[in-house]
Amino acid sequence: MIITVIRSGGFAGLSRQWSIRVEEQADEEQWRELIDRLPWEQDLATQDEPDRYIYRVRCAPREAVIPERKLTGPWRELIHRVQEAEEKHPGT
């Protein structure tokens, strides 16, 4: 199972992507528990705050788009964990 986070927008309009394979993580069960806790069906709508980031999270077959301002709770936790995990082990 692969989790991909794509961050677009921002003043510079530079897209960045982080990706991890859950099976390769030391705390695989915690990852699965976190993924199941995510409110995938929640409608977070498009943001209209100029130059803020937009996050797209993919974990096939699920996908969600989260405006930066609404990046709270489990979404925030997941994105930070994916960024940290990839930066420790780049190239997944």
Next chain:
Amino acid sequence: MRCSIVPPYLLLRIAESQEPRLAGAAAAARRALLHDIPLRNLRGVAAERPEAPGPPGLHRTISTADHTETLPGRVVRAEGDGATGDNATDEAYDGLGHTYSFFSAAYSRASIDNASLPLDGTVHYGDAYDNAFWDGARMVFGDGDGEVFNRFTLSLSVIGHELVHGMTQYTTNLVYQGQSGALNESISDVFGALVEQYAAGHTTATASWLIGEGLFTDLVQGSAIRSLKAPGTAYDDDVLGKDPQPDHMDAFITTTDDNGGVHLNSGIPNRAFYLTASALGGFAWERAGQIWYDAITAGTLPAASDFTLFAAATADAASARFGHGSEEHRAVSRAWQSVGVDP
């Protein structure tokens, strides 16, 4: 419209001077900033000390988020306070002043709402935060990570860009999605560039036409974030890749990311503005900028405008101000046609 040849940054510096021997010049500089008085009037003016240290109508407040994501944060510099010694705070304060002065002198506009709205900014937002944004009420600036990005207050065009998002909110309120979102972005780039050109006294020919010059660290192969003159050429870096902005409708990018590519397709109207300014020459804010300003303040542009509607609005504005078939009207029409938009 007249514009002083004195660089506005110099006027601001004189206006803010607390030196008793410069009291007269300081008062005159403040009036020059507000009323576009030629430099010669700065000399020989009777000494006078105003009640407030800053020009009337300009009310800046800079706060610090102290590296958290809590807004507005703690106030560190209010209108009339002296420099703090903190670069981000002082650059934000000065940048707000430059932006205010530009709109006041060039278009007689009192702040972003034309009703003297106080200008607020927050610096030191987040932890090594690589961004700046307008949250609907204030500009917010990150410090950058120091590897790719320097602090976002370093560039006056970025400060102008963010404040102009505020102006758009009070004028066209262009929907931040797809083509209307790209126009929203382009208007911020156009007037952000003009704020910088006005402050530096640059003409169409001498201006860099770059947005965010100096924002990238020396480790990045690139001069800026965007170029209005040549969209798609601002950077070409091994890690970041190449500036993806199109400069023609033929290369329009369809994407669901970035609110439908608002920071990408803005290259097309950006280039149309540059071509208009370049055809007319001189100071870009005087004719090209005036036409764009008229178009967005006419009150007739729908919030969901696409490029074609906006192009027609600028052509109409040029025709209304300078005459149908005038040099200005023809320059606007040709510029849009050159980027594949038929006004």
